[in-house]
Amino acid sequence: MISLRHLTKTYGRGDAAVTVLDSIDFDVPTGQIAAVVGPSGAGKSTLAQCINLLERPTAGSVVVNGEDLSGLPEKRLRDARRRIGTVFQSSSLLGRRTAAENIALPLDFLGVTPREADARVGELLERVGLADKAGHYPFQLSGGQAQRVGIARALALRPSILLADEATSGLDPETTRSVVGLIRQLRDDLDLTVVFITHEMDTVRLAADTVARLDHGRIVEQGSLVDLLTAHESPLGRSLQPRRGHAGPEAGTRTWFVTYDSTAVPGDWIQRVTTDLGVAVHLLGASVETVHGVNTGSATLGVGTDDDTRVAAALARCGLSGTPDAVPITRHDDAERVLAGVLEDVA
Template identity: 60%
Template sequence: MIGIERLTKTYGHGAGTTVVLDGLDFTVGTGEIFAVVGPSGAGKTTLAQCVNLLERPTSGSVTVNGVNLSRLTERQLRVARRRIGTIFQSDGLYSRRTAAQNVALPLEYLGVTAAESRNRVAELLDRVGLSSRASFYPHQLSGGQRQRVGIARALALRPSVLLSDEATSGLDPDSTASIVELLKELRDDLDLSILFITHEMDTVLQVADSVARLERGRIVESGRIVDLLRDPHSVLGRSLRPRRDAEAAPAGTERWFVGYTHSAVPADWLIRLAADLDSPIHLLGASIETVSGETVGHATLAVPALEPGRIEAAARALGLDARRLPAPAGSAPALAAAALERVA
């Protein structure tokens, strides 16, 4: 488990002080993948460095498995860090060492015997699917394979916590998907707590259980992925699942956006909504999927002009949030509305 409490990191003094992290609070439970997202310069990398105490926090605490790392001496911290594995944006492999030799590096530093090291390295390379690449050098491996070697090395000392700092950045979609699946398997098999720092929203949706958005050193929103996706007021939820272009609405209809708000939405909700409104409904676009074992989704509809409150109430009864969308710029309804505004 990782516990972050009132974590603050500043640089400089007096009038020249720069606050990079400002009073962060969150917890990553055992067996949980917790993502932190945010724009460049938000403080994501500094957060990763503070969690493993490569950077000492200015104030606040970092607790890993009940041990407050912020209070440890340098000697104690070197021991505590063995329980924290870190996966970096660049794989960080030594070009003159084979995959097996790179994985063995932490074991060599601890003075593990050659026989024990060979067994552990073979076990780890098998776990990440690279047993046949043990003797390959980094330049002989793909980007995804190099990152798998980095993951194996991070697991060498049997950590209970993994920090992933932009580990999938720069990888192609297939490699990203394979790394995501590997991290989820490791979480399940080893009961790890994983702090997954990234700017890739699609990857968050694939890998994380919970997510927080970091802006200018502060967490502005956080929660379970599914809860955020079902919250019509969540800015983070909308950024995780942005709306895509939908078909144009037929003449005489209005566009409505509907989103799932809980798990009880019936599979035939579109048919039921049309029946409740006693009106035909056109489906212009939709995205419905399973996230963390639960169904989430949204759709864009074309509905004949009806009392908005009636549509909202009928949707709400089915577990949906319904909102009327403005007419697209240049469409007949939009031009008519603009003309009325000019007359007024």
Template identity: 65%
Template sequence: MISIEQLTKVYGHGAHATVVLDRLDFRVDAGEIFAVVGPSGAGKSTLAQCVNLLERPTSGSVLVNGENLSRLGERQLRAARRRIGTIFQSDGLYSRRTAAQNVALPLEYLGVTSAEAKRRVAELLDRVGLSDRAGHYPHQLSGGQRQRVGIARALALRPQVLLSDEATSGLDPESTASIVSLLKELRDDLDLSILFITHEMDTVLQVADAVARLDHGHIVESGRIVDLLRDPASALGRALRPARPHAAPQHGETHWFLSYTSAAVPADWVLRLASELDAPVSVLGASIETVAGQTVGHASIGVRAVDPVRLVAAARQLGLDARPVPDRPDAAVPAISVDAAVPTAESSPALERVA
């Protein structure tokens, strides 16, 4: 487990001081992958350097399994850093060393015997699927393979925490999916805490259990991935939703955006909604997928001559949030309040018929 408490990093002094990280708080439990996202300049790289103590925080704490690493002296800190394995954006491999020799580096520095190091390296390369590439040099490996070597090296000293600093940046989609799958496998097998720092929202959806958005040194929003995706008011949830093209509504139809807000959205919600409204519902586009074992999604629909309040209420009964899509991108979205009781299956014959 890794816990970040009131972590602050300031460069410079007095009038020239720049606050890069401002009192960050978050926790990554054992067996959890926690992503941190944010634009360039948000402080992500500084966060990574403070977590592995390559940069000393100005104040605040970095705790691994309850021990405050930020209070340790240099000698103690060198030993404590072994608990945090780091995977870098650039693989950081030595070009004149083979894959096996690169993985062996931390073991050599620690003074592990040659026989033990050889056994451990073979075990690690097998774990990341590169046993047959042990004698290859970095230039003989693909980008994804080089990153796998970097992961094996990060695991060499049996860390309790993995820090992934833009580890999939620049990789092609197939290599990214491969690295994501490997990290999830390692998380499950070794019960690791993984802090995954990235700017790639699609990758966050694939790999993370929870996510925080960092902006100008502050965490502006955080939560479990599924909860954020089901919260219509969440800016981070909207940013995580994959963009999908949709068709334009037909003449006479109003355009609506529906998002899943519940785990209980029925698979036949289109039929149920059309039955309750007594009007055809056109699906203009949709993205429905499984994240962390739960169904999440959103859809664009077109509907003719329907009372907006009635549509919002019917959608809510199905576990959906419904919002009108304005004709122009810059137009304001009208507020629709549903003050009356939302219909239930007992009070709505149409909902009862399709239940």
């Protein structure tokens, strides 16, 4: 469990002082993955560095599993830091050390015996699926494998907290998926509390239980991922929506742009709306994903009636809301590609 109270970080003094974190209150319950998003320079990395106490907060407290780390003397702080593992962007492995030696680094610092270290490294390599890569140097690893080594190293001292700062940036979507899958698996197995910093909204949907948006050193919005995905009035909620192109209208129909308003939209809603209205309903395009078992996204429909009130009511009965005469987002020739990706399970 992480609790930040009035956490403030100011760099520089006097006229040159810049407040990068401004009285942040933030909680991550044990076993949860909290994504932190926000523009470049918002203070995300500084937040991570204050949680693992690489940076001392200027004011406020960092409480990890009930202990206030911000007031600890240096020696106790070193012990406390062991409870917090950090993964950075992929470039952080030492190039002259093998995967196994990179993972062993924190153990070496602690003076763990070589035999104990070997056993622990073997166990960690196994856990991240790289048992056969122990002797490989970073340049011999793919981006995803290097990140798995980084994760294994972060876990070497059995921390209860994992901080991931842009841990999947620069990885292709498939590799991102597998690294995020590993982090979620480790969270489940080890009951880790995870702060997942990223600027990629697609990754947030894969990874997070909760999302906080940081802007100019303040948390300006936060909530559970599932709640945010149906909160269309929220800028954070809208930015989290899956986005792929939607097709154009068909002749003789009215075009509706429909968004998922409820966490309980039935999977066969098009059929239900069709039956309800007794007219043809064509799916022109959709960006729908299943996130933690909940469908979310939007769709463009061609509906064979101009009775907008009836259409709106039929949609509402399925937990959807819609706007008639919506302007489709993309050209008609994108239709096939879009329809091919209509339902994609990311959970």
